[in-house]
Amino acid sequence: MRFKTELSVNLGLLEENMSHLRAITNSNEIIFMVKANAYGHGSTAISKFSYEELSIKEFGVATLGEALELRAEIETGEFETLVFSELQLENPEVRELYLNQRILPVISSLQDLELLLSDVEFKNLPLLLHFNTGMNRLGIEMKEIESCVKLIKKADRKSIYHLMTHLACASSSMKTNSHNKRQLENWNKLKAEIRGSSLEIERTSISNSGALEQGAGIEETHIRPGLMLYGPSSLTPSLRSKSLWKGANISTLKAEVLKTFKVDRGQPIGYGATPCPEAGTVVIVSLGYGDGFLSYYQGVKVKSGKVHGRVNMDMVQIFFKDGTDLKKGDVFSFWDNSIESVTNFSDQAKTVPYELFCALTKRVPRTYQFGKN
Numbered sequence: 154m155r156f157k158t159e160l161s162v163n164l165g166l167l168e169e170n171m172s173h174l175r176a177i178t179n180s181n182e183i184i185f186m187v188k189a190n191a192y193g194h195g196s197t198a199i200s201k202f203s204y205e206e207l208s209i210k211e212f213g214v215a216t217l218g219e220a221l222e223l224r225a226e227i228e229t230g231e232f233e234t235l236v237f238s239e240l241q242l243e244n245p246e247v248r249e250l251y252l253n254q255r256i257l258p259v260i261s262s263l264q265d266l267e268l269l270l271s272d273v274e275f276k277n278l279p280l281l282l283h284f285n286t287g288m289n290r291l292g293i294e295m296k297e298i299e300s301c302v303k304l305i306k307k308a309d310r311k312s313i314y315h316l317m318t319h320l321a322c323a324s325s326s327m328k329t330n331s332h333n334k335r336q337l338e339n340w341n342k343l344k345a346e347i348r349g350s351s352l353e354i355e356r357t358s359i360s361n362s363g364a365l366e367q368g369a370g371i372e373e374t375h376i377r378p379g380l381m382l383y384g385p386s387s388l389t390p391s392l393r394s395k396s397l398w399k400g401a402n403i404s405t406l407k408a409e410v411l412k413t414f415k416v417d418r419g420q421p422i423g424y425g426a427t428p429c430p431e432a433g434t435v436v437i438v439s440l441g442y443g444d445g446f447l448s449y450y451q452g453v454k455v456k457s458g459k460v461h462g463r464v465n466m467d468m469v470q471i472f473f474k475d476g477t478d479l480k481k482g483d484v485f486s487f488w489d490n491s492i493e494s495v496t497n498f499s500d501q502a503k504t505v506p507y508e509l510f511c512a513l514t515k516r517v518p519r520t521y522q523f524g525k526n
């Protein structure tokens with residue numbers, strides 16, 4: 154239990170973000186990506202609220218286990234959960250978990266496609282296919298389109314329920330980046346070939362947050378946003394000013410101030426005895442790598458302070474050269490509801506907001522508010 158240290162999540166802001174997303178897209182159906190514990194925000198609370206209050210009917214997760222967790226927590230839900238990577242289809246024990254629970258495996262290889270089509274138990278499971286159009290991670294290959302179509306027809310299926318691909322460089326320009334251009338070309342080729350083979354395609358999706366921030370992929374039936382709904386931009390810094398995204402960051406990372414003291418220039422602080430660069434004030438804050446506040450956040454500037462010296466397991470030192478009003482028992486926020494507060498932090502730490510959020514461990518309670526913090 155903690156009393157002041159928390160990731161405080163404002164569901165009212167999630168609602169605003171959802172409205173904003175709907176305003177900048179074509180009222181596409183939304184597959185809300187809630188993998189990795191809803192990017193660290195707590196998948197149960199986020200999904201339950203999105204389903205009950207925001208009319209979200211489809212969720213995306215990475216593993217079958219994550220899908221089952223959602224099912225267990227929101228039992229009465231009439232929603233679909235798409236599993237993107239760890240499917241376990243070859244495991245007979247877990248097969249029945251997919252059936253009757255509206256959990257849908259996204260097939261990313263011909264082997265899994267064959268497995269699914271050859272199993273009579275799966276005959277009512279719709280086909281969701283993920284193609285590799287150039288990311289070269291998961292996905293059925295472009296050169297396998299023909300074999301794929303053959304397999305589907307042989308199994309007497311008439312349609313693909315959801316055809317999708319994933320973009321490798323959506324944080325870069327969707328118009329000028331050569332990888333993006335090639336992936337879009339392949340995507341169009343893929344759809345044309347499949348339609349040409351007289352298989353029906355019921356649903357399509359291509360866009361993650363970065364693409365959506367640039368208005369790309371909204372001509373498809375579905376969109377697959379993750380990060381943007383939690384707040385931050387996915388775009389590289391130089392593109393951010395052009396982003397269509399004007400959301401709010403839904404979380405505030407708060408930690409309790411344990412001690413505040415004046416320091417002299419050169420005074421050694423904490424493990425490794427890191428000397429203070431000049432006279433000032435050091436604030437010891439109750440958040441460390443045991444909470445997912447990682448060691449390489451050393452040196453990051455937050456407000457008028459700076460993470461000083463080594464990050465400890467349970468606490469971290471913040472150095473203020475011009476002093477601070479903070480005192481023992483106060484709460485220090487590392488980021489708040491402004492998108493800039495998160496992107497400033499992640500840019501300095503040379504990481505991405507995805508990782509800041511996902512790194513936070515169980516030790517940091519997630520608390521939920523509705524309305525302003």
Ligand SMILES: *Cc1c(COP(=O)(O)O)cnc(C)c1O
Nearest residue numbers: 186319361362363377378379380
């Ligand atoms: C995680 C993920 C997304 C969402 O990506 P964001 O950048 O968070 O919007 C979309 N599609 C797939 C396949 C994903 O794995």
